[in-house]
Amino acid sequence: MSLTINDVVFAFISGLSILSALGVVFSRNMVHSALFLILTFLGVAGIFFELGAGFLGLVQILVYAGAISVLVIFTIMLVMSVEVGKTNLPNSSMSTHLWGAYFAVLLTLALGASIWYSELPQVRGLAVSDAVGSLAGLMLGNYVVAFEVAAILLLLAVVGAIILARGVEEE
Amino acid sequence: MENWFLNIAHWLTSWLVSLGLAPVWADLILLVVQWTIIVGIITLNVLILIWLERKVAGFMQERLGPNRLGPFGIFQTIADTLKLLTKEDIIPSQTDRLIFKVAPMFFIIVAVMLYAVLPMGQDMAVVNLNVGLFYFISVGSLSTICILMAGWGSNNKWSLLGAMRSVAQMISYEIPLAFSLLGVVMITGSLNLSDIVQAQHNIWFILLQPVAFVTFFIAATAELNRGPFDMPEAEQELTAGAYTEYTGMRWALFFLAEYTNLVAVSALASTLFLGGWQGPFLPSWLWIILKTYLIMLVFMWLKWTFPRIRMDHLMSLSWKVLIPISLVNIVLTGAGIELFRWMGW
Numbered sequence: 001m002s003l004t005i006n007d008v009v010f011a012f013i014s015g016l017s018i019l020s021a022l023g024v025v026f027s028r029n030m031v032h033s034a035l036f037l038i039l040t041f042l043g044v045a046g047i048f049f050e051l052g053a054g055f056l057g058l059v060q061i062l063v064y065a066g067a068i069s070v071l072v073i074f075t076i077m078l079v080m081s082v083e084v085g086k087t088n089l090p091n092s093s094m095s096t097h098l099w100g101a102y103f104a105v106l107l108t109l110a111l112g113a114s115i116w117y118s119e120l121p122q123v124r125g126l127a128v129s130d131a132v133g134s135l136a137g138l139m140l141g142n143y144v145v146a147f148e149v150a151a152i153l154l155l156l157a158v159v160g161a162i163i164l165a166r167g168v169e170e171e
Numbered sequence: 172m173e174n175w176f177l178n179i180a181h182w183l184t185s186w187l188v189s190l191g192l193a194p195v196w197a198d199l200i201l202l203v204v205q206w207t208i209i210v211g212i213i214t215l216n217v218l219i220l221i222w223l224e225r226k227v228a229g230f231m232q233e234r235l236g237p238n239r240l241g242p243f244g245i246f247q248t249i250a251d252t253l254k255l256l257t258k259e260d261i262i263p264s265q266t267d268r269l270i271f272k273v274a275p276m277f278f279i280i281v282a283v284m285l286y287a288v289l290p291m292g293q294d295m296a297v298v299n300l301n302v303g304l305f306y307f308i309s310v311g312s313l314s315t316i317c318i319l320m321a322g323w324g325s326n327n328k329w330s331l332l333g334a335m336r337s338v339a340q341m342i343s344y345e346i347p348l349a350f351s352l353l354g355v356v357m358i359t360g361s362l363n364l365s366d367i368v369q370a371q372h373n374i375w376f377i378l379l380q381p382v383a384f385v386t387f388f389i390a391a392t393a394e395l396n397r398g399p400f401d402m403p404e405a406e407q408e409l410t411a412g413a414y415t416e417y418t419g420m421r422w423a424l425f426f427l428a429e430y431t432n433l434v435a436v437s438a439l440a441s442t443l444f445l446g447g448w449q450g451p452f453l454p455s456w457l458w459i460i461l462k463t464y465l466i467m468l469v470f471m472w473l474k475w476t477f478p479r480i481r482m483d484h485l486m487s488l489s490w491k492v493l494i495p496i497s498l499v500n501i502v503l504t505g506a507g508i509e510l511f512r513w514m515g516w
Contacts, residue, residue, distance in 0.1 A: 005195075035316075054300065054306075058302060058305050059309070061313065062309035065316070066312030066316070067312065069316065070316060077323070077335075130301075132302060132362060
């Protein structure tokens, strides 16, 4: 098995995302963590591109890297009251460490098992030419109920956030 | 004249292949060459744009504008650039050093990335991406983070305030911007910018989608942080917003990127609404340049005509006026398309 240009690109992108994910965890400064998180999102978008799912990659960039991470940074900036360099310190209590290790092992097992036991049929033939169209067909066709429920849920969240921020007037 | 650039590209590829290179590498080299040329043209074009902006401002305010260096002061920006290049690079001691340094670089990289999908003439897009329009919007949204990085990294109250204002503004105006483009996409049935240009063969979309054009234009002005929506760097209250602590070439990079964004958005507007590279007599690449400059002149005209808008008015304009209007526009466009289909056009 020879090394193709695809493999090199994949190794580069996934290495970048893993490194920046480690950066999220190990930075002492919370704003740095948030910025590393953006890099991780961009790496995930790169993996989407590499797999030929350009639209999904762009959604990843627009929604996660462009919007959600900005909100994360905003929140951090607004609620921060201590010195910046000490906002993301490792927790020293032993029980937290144990719980963290427990969940990490559980997650690894679950992910590994689901990858190991699922059949991954190899897709042959040309890539889908109109990916956006078929995605739209599925979203507004077969899965329209789930799509609308998600939309209503988001709307409720927005209304709730506004009410929480403004407070309810006393009667 | 129409095929000058295509011929050069074709000749370069065949020459590289005749040297014994694999076609893949020849294409890669061609891509690098195209990219370098685009970046070069953008940078040189900014020199002209800054001069033009100052001249237009002078004309609007009944003064002369730059007029000392060269005919009509045309060498003024070159002198300014040389001055900026030779200035000392000052980094204040209390900054978040790494973020402070990389913010202007990321900002210009994101601005230049926008040009990858713009069709600069018939068959002249660097990458003919089938989701090109969506690429433009999502890559454009990354520039908010760069401004946030600049504002945060400077560790200065004005910088942070300016960055927060500009991010709030850009996130709010991204929504009407994307919604107003949906009308065009619905008529064309494609996100590919070349297809959108082809679809305007008979009639420009500014005539079919006038409301979308107006909302797009207002939202784009806000996205570009240009007057009358330049609250984020309102000199009278915030010094220079997120760029307050920057000096010399780092500051110039922000300036460069802002004008690069201006050109990109104007080129997008002319591609989507003014028929792109289509036009009689002149070659296609000249048409897109002319239309882009026309849109940019309108941007400058607005900037020097209207007073700055207050921050809360700015927000309510986006959420209470532009978003409802663009939503209604989408519904009406959909109804119109169905009606035309039903009538069998």
